[in-house]
Amino acid sequence: MPHRKNFLLNRLGPDVLDRISSALVVVPLAQGDVLAESHARIEKVYFPHTGIISCVVETIGGGAIETGMIGNDGVFGASQALDDKVSLNHVVMQVSGDVSVISSDLLREAADAIPAFRGLLVKYDQFFLAQVQQTAACNALHTVQARTCKWLLRMHDLAGADLLLTQDFLAQMMGVRRTSVTEVAGELQKAGMITYSRGRIRLLDLDMIGQRACECESDVRSHYRRIFHSNEADV
Structure with missing residues (x-):
């Protein structure tokens, strides 16, 4: 089943995934596609197979x-979608890829009817909050080079070793000047x-990148x- 290419959906038992699969549709999304604007109501929910949402x-x-x-x-x-809330951020496809999509209303109905599904979504929300908090600390405390290396490792986990990224985009994602990214990229190269x-x-050398990355x-x-009681390395 294609939906199992997403780690969260793959954690569902066959009976649970069968109950929601008819509401899921696999679609391709291009780099730059906007999934939500700040303060806009969430109409769809996205489970990536490939690519990266930012x-x-x-x-x-x-x-x-x-x-x-x-x-x-x-x-x-x-x-x-569970609480009929709006997006607090601008949300965009950073790297193109395929996703399983479900309407917010159908996801809410499924979560209300299937406790195991709701529990999985709540666990991921807890993890995502931890990721955001870690990012806030990282941006405040660590050097641009350490943050860049950390960011590249995360990108590698999700999108592989070849990344289509401009220095302008990377600088914007990290909240630094383009000249800072240019300097760091030159040093790493x-x-x-x-x-x-x-x-x-x-x-080219993930070990060396890892040595220069911060611990985040x-x-x-x-x-x-810890949250998912998982031994999976790809996170």
């Missing part, structure tokens, strides 16, 4: 910073950890394993 806080002055990253380990829109050309980054990525992995 939650971005926008400021009045035009600035923006990523606060959460969602891949095939998670879901966007479920907690809002000189050290043989990455190659960078025309908006494409290739990760491993902490996020630990949160996931």
